[in-house]
Amino acid sequence: MTTERTYRLGVMLGDGIGPEIVPASVRVLDAALAAAGAGPVDWHELPLGASAIEEHGSAIPAATLAALTRLDGWLLGPHDSAAYPEPFRSQLNPSGAIRKHFDLYANIRPARGFEGGKAIAPDTDLVIARENTEGFYADRNTYAGTGEYMPTPDVAVCMGIFTRPAVERIARTAFELAMRRRRKLTIVHKANVLQLSSGLFKKVCLEVGQAYPEVAVDDFHIDAMTVHLLRRAADFDVLVAENMFGDILSDMTGELAGSLGIAPSINASDDRCMAQAAHGSAPGIAGKGLANPIAMILSSGMLLDWLGTRHGDERLTAAATRVEDGVRAAVRGGVGTRDLGGTASTAEFTDAVVAQITTRA
Template identity: 45%
Template sequence: MTLTLLSLAGDGIGPEITAATERVAATACARFGVALAIERAEIGFPALAATGTTIPDAVIDRARAVDGVILGPVSHNAYPPVAEGGRNPSGVLRKALGLYSNIRPARSHPAVKTPTGHAVDMVVVRENLEGFYADRNMEVGPGEFMPTPDLALAVRKITRENSLAIARAGFALARRRGAKTVTVIHKANVLRLSDGLFLDCTRAVAADYPGIAVEELLVDAAAALLVRDPARFEVLIATNMFGDILSDLAAELAGGLGLAASLNHGDTHAVAQAQHGSAPSIAGQDRANPGSLIGSAAMLLAHLGHAGPAAAIWAALDAALADPATRTQDLGGTAGTRAMTEAILRHIAEQADR
């Protein structure tokens, strides 16, 4: 049976790192005898120029039909208003495919210097469909509005359904990782109703995991402790905005966003997506680090039941990072995008020869 992935290159450095990711995924799958078909479609500025929207309905329909999606970074902050076709493809896909869970691991590598000198190995499990994010938290209309020119309001949406869903995803992941502690991030001392509901849901799910200790931390305290002692954290469960912020902090503490892999998933669909943005200032210069999206594709393959190719990609990525000549400049190396990709492909081939 053929595994079908839809590749959406996006903007800025997106075409470079998605091309690299496609090659790595295809090579790893071939090594394990997994038949892989990669389809491609345009999103972002190329789609806007061609169709009048940054994510055509046909792309959304195709994303529903395939086994998984590789989503390149997009320059959504530079898009025109939604009424003029400037929709955020990431937010649109998360809502359309029901991708309530955003899994963001942060793992340091021995050869890559970290800001604090600490080893880091944690996962932030971020709720993906609600919170303050205006592009996905309402059925009709945005979650932000301006009653007058001098007043802007934002609605924070927290539901029992999605709070339970993200708590279940987080505790199940913790069990698979053998984690001893799950840290639940909140601000219930101020957001008593919304974060109160979120805490009630996580506590209910925690009761089904008696072997895992639960720590509840205010988001500001969690940020401070991440900087002071990141090694104390294993799995963090958070609402949308808090998870977004803390996962970027964790990624930087682990060595940088260039290695920050990420998987969006729901009950039936999954999308691999780098944590970082489109970096238009270095687009087309062979400077982009492909590691984040390549790692995200490995997460996608594992999620879809292909552990062998996923493990091969992670091992090859680790091997490339170990040598300054085969890792990119953001990680203290000297390689460009293409050279780092070739090194990863070479390491996958060498694994097969052993």
């Protein structure tokens, strides 16, 4: 069912190359929405990052968080929190603060090779569903603090947390993804050594899988999984993993598909979604027009797909398809930024994508 809903989306430019790649993504989304016959998005730019520290005294102002609550989703540019002055550098970074505030428990990271790109394994076409709130990432495991502490200067302790509700919901997300794709799901774990914690993750995923008999399920230890991906990435469809395993594997699969510069992702809950490229802010090339906007553009397209699926809006899912098709057509046609072996600037690559979307309308 197609609705006539007008979507309100937030835009946070972030730091480094963010002010270049995020507006590029907005341009592409507007073009794709128009080509799909969807109404224009109501965009809301909000302060975040180094500029927000200067103007508002916070990297993630309270007014920004309040405004995000009233929106359907948002685009988040990369941030350079390591360069923030204290005390902001030691605080939870803006992305982490937003994820925790809105309980964005699912980090979805696809990896698909580009024809005409620089993929190590060009036939890669998979998605990693990464649990985003606990696992071995200490900064996401506690209500207050980071879950990492030092009883003495020579002892460091880090908590790894696994709970049934958190595993159940990421498992359901992964199985629903598999149902929309090739109906294959792989559980990544280390239950042979971490029998209780990682063992619970594997057990609960298998239990959730009983409600999806159409999906073929297998599982691999994390160390073996890296080898299988290197040797036969094309055999895998959807992978579900705890936080740290999912982070490591998604960086690896991004490189297999081409580079982190083309690796998109979304962070989502049941009712909120944030588009965020998997890469960093690349301050060394900021402002030079050299940044590759592909990851941010594709992340933004994933946001459209998430919204379209959630609201039953075929216009948005069609627009999301146009975003990816336009990017791939541009790369296939030989247009690429320097990291892809091309000569196009950020703006020139964006122009090429918009042209592909417009001519295919």
